[in-house]
Amino acid sequence: MHLDHPVTMPHRHAYSPEPLRADRGLRAFRVGLGGPVGSGKTASVAALCRTLRDEFSLAVVTNDIYTREDAEFLLREAVLSPERITAVETGACPHTAIRDDISANLEAVERFDETLHPLDLVLVESGGDNLTATFSKGLVDVQIFVIDVSSGDDIPRKGGPGITTADLLVVNKTDLAPHVGADLATMAADAERQRGDLPVVFTSLTSDDGIREIADWVTGHLARWRAKAAA
Numbered sequence: 001m002h003l004d005h006p007v008t009m010p011h012r013h014a015y016s017p018e019p020l021r022a023d024r025g026l027r028a029f030r031v032g033l034g035g036p037v038g039s040g041k042t043a044s045v046a047a048l049c050r051t052l053r054d055e056f057s058l059a060v061v062t063n064d065i066y067t068r069e070d071a072e073f074l075l076r077e078a079v080l081s082p083e084r085i086t087a088v089e090t091g092a093c094p095h096t097a098i099r100d101d102i103s104a105n106l107e108a109v110e111r112f113d114e115t116l117h118p119l120d121l122v123l124v125e126s127g128g129d130n131l132t133a134t135f136s137k138g139l140v141d142v143q144i145f146v147i148d149v150s151s152g153d154d155i156p157r158k159g160g161p162g163i164t165t166a167d168l169l170v171v172n173k174t175d176l177a178p179h180v181g182a183d184l185a186t187m188a189a190d191a192e193r194q195r196g197d198l199p200v201v202f203t204s205l206t207s208d209d210g211i212r213e214i215a216d217w218v219t220g221h222l223a224r225w226r227a228k229a230a231a
Helices: 041-052 069-077 094-100 103-115 161-165 174-180 184-195 212-230
Strands: 029-034 058-064 085-089 121-125 142-148 168-172 200-202
Touching: 029 041, 029 094, 029 212, 041 058, 041 069, 041 121, 041 142, 041 168, 041 212, 058 069, 058 094, 058 103, 069 085, 085 103, 094 103, 103 121, 142 161, 142 212, 161 184, 168 184, 168 212, 184 200, 200 212
Parallel strands: 029 121, 029 142, 058 085, 058 121, 142 168, 168 200
Antiparallel strands: none
């Protein structure tokens, strides 16, 4: 559930979210971040906030099954002011709250749009899940899937909807490749076979500017979404 608010069980959401708020103002652009446990989702969210917060108005919704651990980490790191970070306790498999019953997450992002307006961007972080995790198009506008090299260089080859369909695939922790025997060239070739023309970013979020390519991708999509909504 979303903090202290009860969760109802609506019909499955499969539509694309309306770009305008109820008052016809432009709502925030929504980016979903999914991926396995430990791949670097929360680190990606934190780095995006630090990089973009001076230029854009941001908010974050995190998802955990029974805790608010990821939100509490972001609060401790002071990546945004406290009123811009909230948590959803899913109480079930993480993908359920981002794909099947999105009511708690949708309530959270819509509340941000109401209370922080004007708001440019909301990051929705999934709880750690497997390679099947995807976001409902009724919840986010684009989705990023994060994997890491320490889980094995066969992960891109295994595929799954998270890898094959995400708008952006991020392969994190490239600095660990020599230490875990991961072949980055093999991972790149397998990712291209699985994804075709969909983009892939190889990075190490612990490096000084490891988030830059991802941040540029997000802001590029935000600009195109705004232009399309205004047309």
